Amino acid sequence: MIQFVLLISRQGKVRLTKWYSPYTQKERSKVIRELSGVILTRGPKLCNFVEWRGHKVVYKRYASLYFCMGIDQEDNELEVLEIIHHYVEILDRYFGSVCELDLIFNFHKAYYALDELLIAGELQESSKKTVARLIAAQDSLVEAAKEQASSLSNIISQATK
Amino acid sequence: MASPSLMDNLFQRSLDDIIKGLRHQQSTESTFISKVIEEIRREIKTTDLQTKSTALQKLTYLNSIHYIDMKDLNSGNEFEVFVRKKAVGVVFRLFEKYPDAARVCFKRLVESLESSDSQILSSVVGVFCELASKDPRSYLPLAPEFYRILVGSRNNWVLIKVLKIFANLAPLEPRLAKRVVEPICDHLRKTGAKSMVFECIRTVATSFTEYESAVKLAAVKIREFLLEDDPNLKYLGLHGLSIMAPKHLWAVLENKDIVIQSLNDEDLNIKLESLCLVMAMVSESNVVEICRVLVNYALKSDLEFCNEILGSILSTCCQNVYEIITDFDWYVSLLGEMSRIPHCQKGEEIENQLIDIGMRVKDVRPELVRVGHHLLIDPALLGNPYLHRMLSAAAWVCGEYVEFSGNPVELLEALLQPRTSLLPSSIRTVYMQSAFKVLFFCVCTYIEQKEDMTLEVSDLTSKGECSESSDLASAKAPVECDQDEGFNPRNSSQSYERPFCC
Numbered sequence: 217m218i219q220f221v222l223l224i225s226r227q228g229k230v231r232l233t234k235w236y237s238p239y240t241q242k243e244r245s246k247v248i249r250e251l252s253g254v255i256l257t258r259g260p261k262l263c264n265f266v267e268w269r270g271h272k273v274v275y276k277r278y279a280s281l282y283f284c285m286g287i288d289q290e291d292n293e294l295e296v297l298e299i300i301h302h303y304v305e306i307l308d309r310y311f312g313s314v315c316e317l318d319l320i321f322n323f324h325k326a327y328y329a330l331d332e333l334l335i336a337g338e339l340q341e342s343s344k345k346t347v348a349r350l351i352a353a354q355d356s357l358v359e360a361a362k363e364q365a366s367s368l369s370n371i372i373s374q375a376t377k
Numbered sequence: 378m379a380s381p382s383l384m385d386n387l388f389q390r391s392l393d394d395i396i397k398g399l400r401h402q403q404s405t406e407s408t409f410i411s412k413v414i415e416e417i418r419r420e421i422k423t424t425d426l427q428t429k430s431t432a433l434q435k436l437t438y439l440n441s442i443h444y445i446d447m448k449d450l451n452s453g454n455e456f457e458v459f460v461r462k463k464a465v466g467v468v469f470r471l472f473e474k475y476p477d478a479a480r481v482c483f484k485r486l487v488e489s490l491e492s493s494d495s496q497i498l499s500s501v502v503g504v505f506c507e508l509a510s511k512d513p514r515s516y517l518p519l520a521p522e523f524y525r526i527l528v529g530s531r532n533n534w535v536l537i538k539v540l541k542i543f544a545n546l547a548p549l550e551p552r553l554a555k556r557v558v559e560p561i562c563d564h565l566r567k568t569g570a571k572s573m574v575f576e577c578i579r580t581v582a583t584s585f586t587e588y589e590s591a592v593k594l595a596a597v598k599i600r601e602f603l604l605e606d607d608p609n610l611k612y613l614g615l616h617g618l619s620i621m622a623p624k625h626l627w628a629v630l631e632n633k634d635i636v637i638q639s640l641n642d643e644d645l646n647i648k649l650e651s652l653c654l655v656m657a658m659v660s661e662s663n664v665v666e667i668c669r670v671l672v673n674y675a676l677k678s679d680l681e682f683c684n685e686i687l688g689s690i691l692s693t694c695c696q697n698v699y700e701i702i703t704d705f706d707w708y709v710s711l712l713g714e715m716s717r718i719p720h721c722q723k724g725e726e727i728e729n730q731l732i733d734i735g736m737r738v739k740d741v742r743p744e745l746v747r748v749g750h751h752l753l754i755d756p757a758l759l760g761n762p763y764l765h766r767m768l769s770a771a772a773w774v775c776g777e778y779v780e781f782s783g784n785p786v787e788l789l790e791a792l793l794q795p796r797t798s799l800l801p802s803s804i805r806t807v808y809m810q811s812a813f814k815v816l817f818f819c820v821c822t823y824i825e826q827k828e829d830m831t832l833e834v835s836d837l838t839s840k841g842e843c844s845e846s847s848d849l850a851s852a853k854a855p856v857e858c859d860q861d862e863g864f865n866p867r868n869s870s871q872s873y874e875r876p877f878c879c
Contacts, residue, residue, distance in 0.1 A: 217507065262644040263608035290510065292579075293613065294572030295537055338503045342534055 217337030218296065219271065219286040220247065221330065223319070226280045228252050231319050232326055236337035247286075255282055265293050276300050280316050299339055303330065306347050328354055490522050499535050502526065506538040513545040520546060520553055528560050533570050540580045547584040558588050565594055574598055575613050582620040596621070596628040603635045608644055615639065615650040622657045629654055640674050648682055656693050661701050664694070668711060675718055683720040690715070691726045698737075705734060705741040713748035722763040728770035735774050742774075743781040749774045750782060753791040759799050769804040776811025779818045789815045 220239070223232035230248055239247065254266055255275050266273045268286075274296040275284040283300045287293070304314075306329050311318045319326050332347045334340065341347055398409060490501055505523075509516045523546075527539050540561070547554040558581075565577040581588070581595040595617070602614030615636070621628050629636065636658075639651035659667055668690055675686040694702060702708050712727050735745050749771035758764050775788055782788055792812040797805060 259643065261608065263612045263646060265609065265612060265646065267646065290541065292537055292572055292576050294575055294609070295534070297609070298572060335500075338500070339534060340500050340503075342499065342532070 217288060217291070218299075218334060219288070219337060221334070222248065222251065222282075222284040222286075223326075224248075224252055224256070224282045224284065225316060226256065226282070228256060231281065231316065232323060232330070234327070234330055234334075236334070251284060251286075255284060264297060274300065278304055281319070299333075302339075302342070302344070303333055306333065306344050309344060309348050310351055325351065325355075487519065487522070490519070490526075498526070498530075499532065499538070502535050502538045502542075506541050509542045509545045513549055516542070517546055517549060517553075520550075524557065524560075527557065527564075533568075533573050536564065536573060537576045540576045544580045544584045554585060554588075558585050558591050561585070562591050562594055565598060571602075571610065575602075575617070578617045579620060582617060582625075586621075586624045592621070592625055592628075596625070596631065599628070600632060600635075603632060608642075608647065611639065611642075612644070612647050612650060615647060615654060619650060619653055619657070622654065626657065629658055633658065637670065640671075645682065649685065652685060652689055656689050659693055659701065661703060664701050665704070665707060668694075672711070672714065672718070675715075675720075678720075680720045680722075683718065684722050687715055687718070687721060687723045688726070691723060691730065695730055695733075699734070705738050706744040709734060709741055709744050709748050713752060716752060716758070716764055716767050721761075724764040724767040728766040731767070731770040731774060735778065742778045745774050746778050746781045747783070750784070750788055750791070754787065756794065756796045759796045765800055765804050768800070769807045772804075772808045772811045776807075776814035779815050782815075785815050785819050789819070 217236060219237050221234040222230065224230055235244065251268065251273060254268060264274055264276055271286045272289065272293065273284055273286045274293050275282050276297060283304065285296050285300060287296055307314045307326060310329065328351055329347060332341055332350050505516060523539050523542055526535060530536055543557050547557060561577055561580060565574060568574060578595045578598055581591045585591050599614050599617045602610045605611060618629050618632065636651045636654045639647050642648055655667060655671065671686050671690055675683045694708065712731060715721060716727055731745065734741060752758060752768060752771040753775060758768060772792060775782065779785055789812060792808050792815065797808055
């Protein structure tokens, strides 16, 4: 299973983290710090798999972002590369030519997409269309909820008067 | 806690609310959590899709952070495809913590295996993959189901998981292995997806090692990976070879040239994999050649890889009390050569081996002393802190077996040279003790020589009593000549086991 997902910029800023195993706060910062050091210093022509502290980490660079996923020893690295690519394509479809700025300002949507894609560290949705549909549905829910909240707050303020 | 108010019923608490609520609670966390679980229990049973999914989301969060007991919650009936998928995912984490729960939900999970919906199928197969890796025997009866999926499915994600399951099941049941090996080879031949190829190779190399044709096919595919330019495929090819190596060394030997070439690759991971493979190929007959090649690479490499190479040479050669070494003279000179490599940081290990070999192998002691001598006279080595331990071993060896030395005076000078002040005091102690041993040896030999000569002189004087002065004069001459020649222990070499030539 996938243990964690990290998105790190080329300057070492963390854009997204998702943990599928219990890691304490201290462990998390340690992982981020050390992995950033290892992955950001690797050249472009090297292979996308790194052995690190008994874990395997698969990473791929897209523009200015490194997408990293930590996996177990039995997992198939090429499969995980596919999963990373799948995620990037979903984001691309949703944002339309996604760039790092999109992810900075809409990180919550990046998280929705990731949650649709991976559950408990396993891929659970391999259709890009379905995920796009689900996120669109989520968006409309959010819009509807916002409207509701603004009208209900009136009701409540009136009810509590 | 108060009974659910109007507000609670109207608005389902979202995940954010739960998190905020938990953060505010400090002491009453468990009561808060149980209240939340009550809510979730109700929500899961509703038919409303959105409510259910939020409930599941909360459940997942709680499970991953707070490890709650979710056994009772699985009695809920979920029919909607979408929610079911998520439920399966959640349930699998639960099984890790509470294996009994697996028995409870088993029937429903098995039913899901027959589902025509690919999404449910992939989730369920994922769950079984994890379960089978922990307790394969219990899932053996499901093998026919998995076989059906193996042969019928086109979905690579699912197939990869099924292959992993069979990798766990096949060792338990040879008849199963026999049936499954053909479809696996079929996939290996036909698939276009590299991830699928790699998974097939891995499955064959771990659990189907007795099936020669399958292994040969896997070896062919590995070679294809190795010949690719893509560093990922190269790395995976080498990794596949290292999985095969224990039982099928021939596959590694077939690809020997590529493996050795990969020692030069830019990527450290690839270099390390090839180093492991090279060490796997080492045997009595080729150890000299391989070490030569490796030492050449070490000279050209950076610090880290150089020491990796030296470390693996040292550990492989000393395995099983130096099982693979037949020529210790060569090995001892190799140890000396390794110490001279600029990046070498393996002084301690070399020290252990020098002393170990010196004590075990009598015949190698002359060579050992020669190597030690060379190391001691080199002033440059004294400046390298990583080599100090090795110098200590060299000093000890030369002191202990000084009788094999060709030039003890030079040795003594080396042990007492001013640069030894760079050494730590524990090592200088060894140097001093060795210096005393060498000095003592020199003095003993000198005295013995003198005794021999005096014996000769007294022989001569007892014979030539008549012509005293001339005979005495002629008798004196040989002694003086000897003294002028200087002290040379080789004159007394007949008392030692082996004539030593430097």
